[in-house]
Amino acid sequence: MxxxxxxxxxxxxxxxxxxxxxxxxxxxxxxxxxxxxxxxxxxxxxxxxxxxxxxxxxxxxxxxxxxxxxxxxxxxxxxxxxxxxxxxxxxxxxxxxxxxxxxxxxxxxxKDLVVDRSAFDRIIQQGAYITAKTGTAPEAYAIPISKEISERAMDVAACIGCGACVAACKNASAALFTSAKINHLNQLPQGRPEEHSRLLDMVAQMELENFGSCTFTAACEVECPAEISINSIAEMNARYIKAKLFG
Ligand code: FES
The missing domain is CATH 3.10.20.30 (Beta-grasp domain)
Incomplete structure:
Protein backbone atom coordinates (compact mmCIF):
# COMPACT_ATOMS: atom_id res chain seq x y z
CA MET A 1 0.00 0.00 0.00
CA LYS A 111 7.61 20.15 17.79
CA ASP A 112 6.02 18.84 14.57
CA LEU A 113 2.84 17.03 15.69
CA VAL A 114 3.46 17.39 19.43
CA VAL A 115 1.59 20.08 21.38
CA ASP A 116 1.83 21.11 25.02
CA ARG A 117 -1.42 20.06 26.72
CA SER A 118 -0.33 21.04 30.23
CA ALA A 119 -3.23 23.53 30.32
CA PHE A 120 -5.39 20.45 30.98
CA ASP A 121 -3.13 19.45 33.88
CA ARG A 122 -3.49 22.90 35.45
CA ILE A 123 -7.30 22.68 35.20
CA ILE A 124 -7.20 19.27 36.91
CA GLN A 125 -4.93 20.60 39.65
CA GLN A 126 -7.64 23.08 40.62
CA GLY A 127 -10.12 20.50 41.82
CA ALA A 128 -9.91 16.96 40.49
CA TYR A 129 -9.34 15.50 43.95
CA ILE A 130 -11.39 14.68 47.03
CA THR A 131 -10.82 15.15 50.73
CA ALA A 132 -10.16 11.77 52.31
CA LYS A 133 -8.79 10.77 55.68
CA THR A 134 -5.48 8.98 55.56
CA GLY A 135 -5.22 5.51 57.04
CA THR A 136 -6.77 2.22 56.16
CA ALA A 137 -8.95 2.08 53.08
CA PRO A 138 -12.62 2.50 54.09
CA GLU A 139 -15.09 -0.36 53.70
CA ALA A 140 -16.24 -0.31 50.07
CA TYR A 141 -19.93 -0.40 51.02
CA ALA A 142 -19.67 2.30 53.71
CA ILE A 143 -21.01 4.91 51.27
CA PRO A 144 -23.89 3.50 49.21
CA ILE A 145 -24.07 4.92 45.68
CA SER A 146 -26.97 4.12 43.40
CA LYS A 147 -26.34 2.34 40.09
CA GLU A 148 -27.67 5.33 38.16
CA ILE A 149 -25.30 7.80 39.87
CA SER A 150 -22.27 5.52 39.61
CA GLU A 151 -22.92 4.93 35.90
CA ARG A 152 -23.30 8.65 35.24
CA ALA A 153 -20.05 9.31 37.08
CA MET A 154 -18.26 6.58 35.13
CA ASP A 155 -19.59 7.92 31.81
CA VAL A 156 -17.69 11.18 32.32
CA ALA A 157 -14.76 9.57 34.14
CA ALA A 158 -14.03 7.89 30.80
CA CYS A 159 -12.46 11.16 29.51
CA ILE A 160 -8.83 10.43 28.56
CA GLY A 161 -7.83 14.09 28.20
CA CYS A 162 -6.68 13.69 24.60
CA GLY A 163 -7.69 17.22 23.58
CA ALA A 164 -9.78 16.22 20.55
CA CYS A 165 -12.70 18.24 21.96
CA VAL A 166 -10.58 21.40 21.86
CA ALA A 167 -9.13 20.62 18.43
CA ALA A 168 -12.54 19.88 16.90
CA CYS A 169 -14.17 23.02 18.30
CA LYS A 170 -14.13 26.16 16.13
CA ASN A 171 -13.77 28.16 19.36
CA ALA A 172 -11.07 25.84 20.81
CA SER A 173 -13.25 25.43 23.88
CA ALA A 174 -12.25 23.04 26.67
CA ALA A 175 -15.79 22.91 28.09
CA LEU A 176 -16.31 19.20 27.39
CA PHE A 177 -13.06 18.18 29.08
CA THR A 178 -13.57 20.49 32.08
CA SER A 179 -17.19 19.46 32.56
CA ALA A 180 -16.25 15.77 32.46
CA LYS A 181 -13.65 16.23 35.19
CA ILE A 182 -16.04 18.31 37.33
CA ASN A 183 -19.11 16.12 36.89
CA HIS A 184 -17.22 12.93 37.60
CA LEU A 185 -16.55 13.93 41.21
CA ASN A 186 -19.40 16.37 41.85
CA GLN A 187 -22.12 13.78 41.54
CA LEU A 188 -20.47 11.29 43.89
CA PRO A 189 -20.84 11.67 47.67
CA GLN A 190 -17.04 11.59 48.03
CA GLY A 191 -16.81 14.73 45.89
CA ARG A 192 -19.44 16.76 47.72
CA PRO A 193 -17.20 18.57 50.29
CA GLU A 194 -15.42 20.47 47.47
CA GLU A 195 -18.42 20.53 45.12
CA HIS A 196 -18.67 24.29 44.69
CA SER A 197 -14.99 25.24 45.00
CA ARG A 198 -14.06 22.50 42.50
CA LEU A 199 -16.46 23.85 39.93
CA LEU A 200 -15.61 27.53 40.37
CA ASP A 201 -11.83 26.97 40.51
CA MET A 202 -11.66 24.60 37.53
CA VAL A 203 -13.82 26.86 35.35
CA ALA A 204 -11.73 29.90 36.38
CA GLN A 205 -8.54 28.04 35.39
CA MET A 206 -10.10 26.99 32.08
CA GLU A 207 -10.76 30.66 31.32
CA LEU A 208 -7.23 31.67 32.36
CA GLU A 209 -5.75 29.18 29.89
CA ASN A 210 -7.09 30.98 26.79
CA PHE A 211 -9.53 28.33 25.69
CA GLY A 212 -12.50 29.72 23.76
CA SER A 213 -16.10 29.84 24.91
CA CYS A 214 -18.52 27.00 24.25
CA THR A 215 -21.27 27.81 21.75
CA PHE A 216 -22.77 24.29 21.75
CA THR A 217 -21.80 23.32 18.22
CA ALA A 218 -21.39 19.73 19.49
CA ALA A 219 -18.29 19.17 17.33
CA CYS A 220 -16.54 17.96 20.50
CA GLU A 221 -19.16 15.28 21.11
CA VAL A 222 -18.74 13.94 17.56
CA GLU A 223 -14.99 13.39 17.91
CA CYS A 224 -14.66 12.46 21.60
CA PRO A 225 -13.12 8.94 21.78
CA ALA A 226 -14.87 8.41 25.12
CA GLU A 227 -18.26 9.42 23.65
CA ILE A 228 -18.84 12.06 26.31
CA SER A 229 -22.07 13.92 25.62
CA ILE A 230 -22.43 17.70 25.54
CA ASN A 231 -25.09 17.14 28.21
CA SER A 232 -22.06 17.16 30.50
CA ILE A 233 -21.46 20.82 29.56
CA ALA A 234 -25.11 21.70 30.23
CA GLU A 235 -24.83 20.02 33.62
CA MET A 236 -21.64 21.95 34.43
CA ASN A 237 -23.33 25.22 33.51
CA ALA A 238 -26.37 24.47 35.68
CA ARG A 239 -24.14 23.51 38.61
CA TYR A 240 -22.06 26.66 38.03
CA ILE A 241 -25.07 28.89 38.67
CA LYS A 242 -25.83 26.95 41.85
CA ALA A 243 -22.20 27.23 42.99
CA LYS A 244 -22.22 30.99 42.36
CA LEU A 245 -25.39 31.38 44.39
CA PHE A 246 -24.57 29.04 47.24
CA GLY A 247 -20.82 28.41 47.01
S1 FES B 1 -1.41 6.22 22.44
FE1 FES B 1 -2.66 6.11 24.21
S2 FES B 1 -4.61 6.76 23.48
FE2 FES B 1 -3.40 6.66 21.69
Missing part, protein backbone atom coordinates in the same frame (compact mmCIF):
# COMPACT_ATOMS: atom_id res chain seq x y z
CA UNK A 2 1.37 3.45 -0.95
CA UNK A 3 0.20 6.79 0.37
CA UNK A 4 1.35 10.39 0.23
CA UNK A 5 1.70 11.96 3.64
CA UNK A 6 1.60 15.76 3.91
CA UNK A 7 2.91 16.30 7.42
CA UNK A 8 3.32 19.47 9.47
CA UNK A 9 6.96 20.08 10.34
CA UNK A 10 7.91 22.73 12.90
CA UNK A 11 11.13 22.77 14.88
CA UNK A 12 9.58 24.65 17.83
CA UNK A 13 6.88 27.18 18.69
CA UNK A 14 9.02 30.22 17.88
CA UNK A 15 9.62 29.33 14.21
CA UNK A 16 7.18 28.98 11.34
CA UNK A 17 5.96 25.53 10.40
CA UNK A 18 5.28 24.10 6.97
CA UNK A 19 3.84 21.01 5.30
CA UNK A 20 6.32 18.51 3.93
CA UNK A 21 5.29 15.80 1.47
CA UNK A 22 6.48 12.21 1.80
CA UNK A 23 5.68 9.40 -0.61
CA UNK A 24 5.53 6.27 1.53
CA UNK A 25 5.38 2.71 0.22
CA UNK A 26 5.56 -0.69 1.86
CA UNK A 27 2.56 -0.08 4.13
CA UNK A 28 -0.15 -2.65 4.78
CA UNK A 29 -3.79 -1.99 5.49
CA UNK A 30 -3.47 -3.84 8.81
CA UNK A 31 -0.92 -1.32 10.08
CA UNK A 32 -2.16 1.18 12.61
CA UNK A 33 -1.82 4.83 11.64
CA UNK A 34 0.98 5.27 14.19
CA UNK A 35 2.80 2.24 12.79
CA UNK A 36 2.66 3.92 9.38
CA UNK A 37 4.28 7.00 10.92
CA UNK A 38 6.87 4.72 12.58
CA UNK A 39 7.56 3.20 9.16
CA UNK A 40 8.03 6.65 7.66
CA UNK A 41 10.38 7.65 10.49
CA UNK A 42 12.50 4.53 9.91
CA UNK A 43 12.99 5.56 6.29
CA UNK A 44 13.87 9.13 7.38
CA UNK A 45 16.57 7.76 9.71
CA UNK A 46 18.13 5.92 6.76
CA UNK A 47 18.47 9.17 4.77
CA UNK A 48 19.68 11.20 7.78
CA UNK A 49 16.54 13.34 7.95
CA UNK A 50 15.09 14.35 11.31
CA UNK A 51 12.26 12.04 12.34
CA UNK A 52 8.72 13.37 12.71
CA UNK A 53 7.88 14.06 16.36
CA UNK A 54 4.56 12.66 17.51
CA UNK A 55 3.29 11.38 20.85
CA UNK A 56 2.02 7.96 21.86
CA UNK A 57 2.12 5.73 24.90
CA UNK A 58 -0.49 2.99 25.33
CA UNK A 59 -1.49 2.67 21.64
CA UNK A 60 -4.76 1.20 22.93
CA UNK A 61 -6.99 4.28 23.24
CA UNK A 62 -6.37 4.67 26.96
CA UNK A 63 -3.74 7.32 27.66
CA UNK A 64 -4.88 10.17 25.39
CA UNK A 65 -1.36 11.00 24.16
CA UNK A 66 -1.59 10.38 20.44
CA UNK A 67 -4.06 12.91 19.04
CA UNK A 68 -3.41 14.59 15.69
CA UNK A 69 -5.59 16.17 13.02
CA UNK A 70 -5.92 13.87 9.98
CA UNK A 71 -7.48 15.18 6.78
CA UNK A 72 -9.18 17.94 8.73
CA UNK A 73 -10.62 15.82 11.52
CA UNK A 74 -9.49 15.14 15.07
CA UNK A 75 -8.19 11.53 15.26
CA UNK A 76 -9.01 10.94 11.59
CA UNK A 77 -12.04 9.94 9.53
CA UNK A 78 -13.98 7.89 12.12
CA UNK A 79 -15.97 9.01 15.13
CA UNK A 80 -15.11 8.05 18.71
CA UNK A 81 -11.67 6.52 18.26
CA UNK A 82 -8.17 7.74 19.03
CA UNK A 83 -5.42 8.13 16.43
CA UNK A 84 -3.72 4.96 17.70
CA UNK A 85 -6.94 3.00 17.06
CA UNK A 86 -7.06 4.13 13.42
CA UNK A 87 -5.81 1.65 10.81
CA UNK A 88 -4.48 2.21 7.31
CA UNK A 89 -7.40 0.21 5.92
CA UNK A 90 -9.40 3.40 6.46
CA UNK A 91 -7.51 4.89 3.50
CA UNK A 92 -7.17 3.88 -0.13
CA UNK A 93 -4.00 3.03 -2.00
CA UNK A 94 -2.57 6.28 -3.38
CA UNK A 95 -4.47 8.54 -0.96
CA UNK A 96 -3.00 11.83 0.18
CA UNK A 97 -3.20 12.11 3.96
CA UNK A 98 -2.73 15.50 5.61
CA UNK A 99 -1.49 15.30 9.21
CA UNK A 100 -1.39 18.32 11.52
CA UNK A 101 -1.04 18.96 15.25
CA UNK A 102 -3.98 20.11 17.38
CA UNK A 103 -4.58 23.80 16.63
CA UNK A 104 -5.42 25.88 19.71
CA UNK A 105 -3.83 28.87 21.41
CA UNK A 106 -3.90 26.98 24.71
CA UNK A 107 -1.98 24.05 23.13
CA UNK A 108 1.28 25.59 21.88
CA UNK A 109 3.31 23.48 19.48
CA UNK A 110 6.33 21.76 21.00
Missing amino acids: NVIFKIWRQEHAAVEGYFKTYEVDGLTEDMSFLEALDHLNETLVLINEKVIAFESDCREGICGQCGVFINGRAHGPHQHITTCQLHMRSFKDGDTIVVEPWRAEAFPIV
Whole structure:
Protein backbone atom coordinates (compact mmCIF):
# COMPACT_ATOMS: atom_id res chain seq x y z
CA MET A 1 0.00 0.00 0.00
CA ASN A 2 1.37 3.45 -0.95
CA VAL A 3 0.20 6.79 0.37
CA ILE A 4 1.35 10.39 0.23
CA PHE A 5 1.70 11.96 3.64
CA LYS A 6 1.60 15.76 3.91
CA ILE A 7 2.91 16.30 7.42
CA TRP A 8 3.32 19.47 9.47
CA ARG A 9 6.96 20.08 10.34
CA GLN A 10 7.91 22.73 12.90
CA GLU A 11 11.13 22.77 14.88
CA HIS A 12 9.58 24.65 17.83
CA ALA A 13 6.88 27.18 18.69
CA ALA A 14 9.02 30.22 17.88
CA VAL A 15 9.62 29.33 14.21
CA GLU A 16 7.18 28.98 11.34
CA GLY A 17 5.96 25.53 10.40
CA TYR A 18 5.28 24.10 6.97
CA PHE A 19 3.84 21.01 5.30
CA LYS A 20 6.32 18.51 3.93
CA THR A 21 5.29 15.80 1.47
CA TYR A 22 6.48 12.21 1.80
CA GLU A 23 5.68 9.40 -0.61
CA VAL A 24 5.53 6.27 1.53
CA ASP A 25 5.38 2.71 0.22
CA GLY A 26 5.56 -0.69 1.86
CA LEU A 27 2.56 -0.08 4.13
CA THR A 28 -0.15 -2.65 4.78
CA GLU A 29 -3.79 -1.99 5.49
CA ASP A 30 -3.47 -3.84 8.81
CA MET A 31 -0.92 -1.32 10.08
CA SER A 32 -2.16 1.18 12.61
CA PHE A 33 -1.82 4.83 11.64
CA LEU A 34 0.98 5.27 14.19
CA GLU A 35 2.80 2.24 12.79
CA ALA A 36 2.66 3.92 9.38
CA LEU A 37 4.28 7.00 10.92
CA ASP A 38 6.87 4.72 12.58
CA HIS A 39 7.56 3.20 9.16
CA LEU A 40 8.03 6.65 7.66
CA ASN A 41 10.38 7.65 10.49
CA GLU A 42 12.50 4.53 9.91
CA THR A 43 12.99 5.56 6.29
CA LEU A 44 13.87 9.13 7.38
CA VAL A 45 16.57 7.76 9.71
CA LEU A 46 18.13 5.92 6.76
CA ILE A 47 18.47 9.17 4.77
CA ASN A 48 19.68 11.20 7.78
CA GLU A 49 16.54 13.34 7.95
CA LYS A 50 15.09 14.35 11.31
CA VAL A 51 12.26 12.04 12.34
CA ILE A 52 8.72 13.37 12.71
CA ALA A 53 7.88 14.06 16.36
CA PHE A 54 4.56 12.66 17.51
CA GLU A 55 3.29 11.38 20.85
CA SER A 56 2.02 7.96 21.86
CA ASP A 57 2.12 5.73 24.90
CA CYS A 58 -0.49 2.99 25.33
CA ARG A 59 -1.49 2.67 21.64
CA GLU A 60 -4.76 1.20 22.93
CA GLY A 61 -6.99 4.28 23.24
CA ILE A 62 -6.37 4.67 26.96
CA CYS A 63 -3.74 7.32 27.66
CA GLY A 64 -4.88 10.17 25.39
CA GLN A 65 -1.36 11.00 24.16
CA CYS A 66 -1.59 10.38 20.44
CA GLY A 67 -4.06 12.91 19.04
CA VAL A 68 -3.41 14.59 15.69
CA PHE A 69 -5.59 16.17 13.02
CA ILE A 70 -5.92 13.87 9.98
CA ASN A 71 -7.48 15.18 6.78
CA GLY A 72 -9.18 17.94 8.73
CA ARG A 73 -10.62 15.82 11.52
CA ALA A 74 -9.49 15.14 15.07
CA HIS A 75 -8.19 11.53 15.26
CA GLY A 76 -9.01 10.94 11.59
CA PRO A 77 -12.04 9.94 9.53
CA HIS A 78 -13.98 7.89 12.12
CA GLN A 79 -15.97 9.01 15.13
CA HIS A 80 -15.11 8.05 18.71
CA ILE A 81 -11.67 6.52 18.26
CA THR A 82 -8.17 7.74 19.03
CA THR A 83 -5.42 8.13 16.43
CA CYS A 84 -3.72 4.96 17.70
CA GLN A 85 -6.94 3.00 17.06
CA LEU A 86 -7.06 4.13 13.42
CA HIS A 87 -5.81 1.65 10.81
CA MET A 88 -4.48 2.21 7.31
CA ARG A 89 -7.40 0.21 5.92
CA SER A 90 -9.40 3.40 6.46
CA PHE A 91 -7.51 4.89 3.50
CA LYS A 92 -7.17 3.88 -0.13
CA ASP A 93 -4.00 3.03 -2.00
CA GLY A 94 -2.57 6.28 -3.38
CA ASP A 95 -4.47 8.54 -0.96
CA THR A 96 -3.00 11.83 0.18
CA ILE A 97 -3.20 12.11 3.96
CA VAL A 98 -2.73 15.50 5.61
CA VAL A 99 -1.49 15.30 9.21
CA GLU A 100 -1.39 18.32 11.52
CA PRO A 101 -1.04 18.96 15.25
CA TRP A 102 -3.98 20.11 17.38
CA ARG A 103 -4.58 23.80 16.63
CA ALA A 104 -5.42 25.88 19.71
CA GLU A 105 -3.83 28.87 21.41
CA ALA A 106 -3.90 26.98 24.71
CA PHE A 107 -1.98 24.05 23.13
CA PRO A 108 1.28 25.59 21.88
CA ILE A 109 3.31 23.48 19.48
CA VAL A 110 6.33 21.76 21.00
CA LYS A 111 7.61 20.15 17.79
CA ASP A 112 6.02 18.84 14.57
CA LEU A 113 2.84 17.03 15.69
CA VAL A 114 3.46 17.39 19.43
CA VAL A 115 1.59 20.08 21.38
CA ASP A 116 1.83 21.11 25.02
CA ARG A 117 -1.42 20.06 26.72
CA SER A 118 -0.33 21.04 30.23
CA ALA A 119 -3.23 23.53 30.32
CA PHE A 120 -5.39 20.45 30.98
CA ASP A 121 -3.13 19.45 33.88
CA ARG A 122 -3.49 22.90 35.45
CA ILE A 123 -7.30 22.68 35.20
CA ILE A 124 -7.20 19.27 36.91
CA GLN A 125 -4.93 20.60 39.65
CA GLN A 126 -7.64 23.08 40.62
CA GLY A 127 -10.12 20.50 41.82
CA ALA A 128 -9.91 16.96 40.49
CA TYR A 129 -9.34 15.50 43.95
CA ILE A 130 -11.39 14.68 47.03
CA THR A 131 -10.82 15.15 50.73
CA ALA A 132 -10.16 11.77 52.31
CA LYS A 133 -8.79 10.77 55.68
CA THR A 134 -5.48 8.98 55.56
CA GLY A 135 -5.22 5.51 57.04
CA THR A 136 -6.77 2.22 56.16
CA ALA A 137 -8.95 2.08 53.08
CA PRO A 138 -12.62 2.50 54.09
CA GLU A 139 -15.09 -0.36 53.70
CA ALA A 140 -16.24 -0.31 50.07
CA TYR A 141 -19.93 -0.40 51.02
CA ALA A 142 -19.67 2.30 53.71
CA ILE A 143 -21.01 4.91 51.27
CA PRO A 144 -23.89 3.50 49.21
CA ILE A 145 -24.07 4.92 45.68
CA SER A 146 -26.97 4.12 43.40
CA LYS A 147 -26.34 2.34 40.09
CA GLU A 148 -27.67 5.33 38.16
CA ILE A 149 -25.30 7.80 39.87
CA SER A 150 -22.27 5.52 39.61
CA GLU A 151 -22.92 4.93 35.90
CA ARG A 152 -23.30 8.65 35.24
CA ALA A 153 -20.05 9.31 37.08
CA MET A 154 -18.26 6.58 35.13
CA ASP A 155 -19.59 7.92 31.81
CA VAL A 156 -17.69 11.18 32.32
CA ALA A 157 -14.76 9.57 34.14
CA ALA A 158 -14.03 7.89 30.80
CA CYS A 159 -12.46 11.16 29.51
CA ILE A 160 -8.83 10.43 28.56
CA GLY A 161 -7.83 14.09 28.20
CA CYS A 162 -6.68 13.69 24.60
CA GLY A 163 -7.69 17.22 23.58
CA ALA A 164 -9.78 16.22 20.55
CA CYS A 165 -12.70 18.24 21.96
CA VAL A 166 -10.58 21.40 21.86
CA ALA A 167 -9.13 20.62 18.43
CA ALA A 168 -12.54 19.88 16.90
CA CYS A 169 -14.17 23.02 18.30
CA LYS A 170 -14.13 26.16 16.13
CA ASN A 171 -13.77 28.16 19.36
CA ALA A 172 -11.07 25.84 20.81
CA SER A 173 -13.25 25.43 23.88
CA ALA A 174 -12.25 23.04 26.67
CA ALA A 175 -15.79 22.91 28.09
CA LEU A 176 -16.31 19.20 27.39
CA PHE A 177 -13.06 18.18 29.08
CA THR A 178 -13.57 20.49 32.08
CA SER A 179 -17.19 19.46 32.56
CA ALA A 180 -16.25 15.77 32.46
CA LYS A 181 -13.65 16.23 35.19
CA ILE A 182 -16.04 18.31 37.33
CA ASN A 183 -19.11 16.12 36.89
CA HIS A 184 -17.22 12.93 37.60
CA LEU A 185 -16.55 13.93 41.21
CA ASN A 186 -19.40 16.37 41.85
CA GLN A 187 -22.12 13.78 41.54
CA LEU A 188 -20.47 11.29 43.89
CA PRO A 189 -20.84 11.67 47.67
CA GLN A 190 -17.04 11.59 48.03
CA GLY A 191 -16.81 14.73 45.89
CA ARG A 192 -19.44 16.76 47.72
CA PRO A 193 -17.20 18.57 50.29
CA GLU A 194 -15.42 20.47 47.47
CA GLU A 195 -18.42 20.53 45.12
CA HIS A 196 -18.67 24.29 44.69
CA SER A 197 -14.99 25.24 45.00
CA ARG A 198 -14.06 22.50 42.50
CA LEU A 199 -16.46 23.85 39.93
CA LEU A 200 -15.61 27.53 40.37
CA ASP A 201 -11.83 26.97 40.51
CA MET A 202 -11.66 24.60 37.53
CA VAL A 203 -13.82 26.86 35.35
CA ALA A 204 -11.73 29.90 36.38
CA GLN A 205 -8.54 28.04 35.39
CA MET A 206 -10.10 26.99 32.08
CA GLU A 207 -10.76 30.66 31.32
CA LEU A 208 -7.23 31.67 32.36
CA GLU A 209 -5.75 29.18 29.89
CA ASN A 210 -7.09 30.98 26.79
CA PHE A 211 -9.53 28.33 25.69
CA GLY A 212 -12.50 29.72 23.76
CA SER A 213 -16.10 29.84 24.91
CA CYS A 214 -18.52 27.00 24.25
CA THR A 215 -21.27 27.81 21.75
CA PHE A 216 -22.77 24.29 21.75
CA THR A 217 -21.80 23.32 18.22
CA ALA A 218 -21.39 19.73 19.49
CA ALA A 219 -18.29 19.17 17.33
CA CYS A 220 -16.54 17.96 20.50
CA GLU A 221 -19.16 15.28 21.11
CA VAL A 222 -18.74 13.94 17.56
CA GLU A 223 -14.99 13.39 17.91
CA CYS A 224 -14.66 12.46 21.60
CA PRO A 225 -13.12 8.94 21.78
CA ALA A 226 -14.87 8.41 25.12
CA GLU A 227 -18.26 9.42 23.65
CA ILE A 228 -18.84 12.06 26.31
CA SER A 229 -22.07 13.92 25.62
CA ILE A 230 -22.43 17.70 25.54
CA ASN A 231 -25.09 17.14 28.21
CA SER A 232 -22.06 17.16 30.50
CA ILE A 233 -21.46 20.82 29.56
CA ALA A 234 -25.11 21.70 30.23
CA GLU A 235 -24.83 20.02 33.62
CA MET A 236 -21.64 21.95 34.43
CA ASN A 237 -23.33 25.22 33.51
CA ALA A 238 -26.37 24.47 35.68
CA ARG A 239 -24.14 23.51 38.61
CA TYR A 240 -22.06 26.66 38.03
CA ILE A 241 -25.07 28.89 38.67
CA LYS A 242 -25.83 26.95 41.85
CA ALA A 243 -22.20 27.23 42.99
CA LYS A 244 -22.22 30.99 42.36
CA LEU A 245 -25.39 31.38 44.39
CA PHE A 246 -24.57 29.04 47.24
CA GLY A 247 -20.82 28.41 47.01
S1 FES B 1 -1.41 6.22 22.44
FE1 FES B 1 -2.66 6.11 24.21
S2 FES B 1 -4.61 6.76 23.48
FE2 FES B 1 -3.40 6.66 21.69
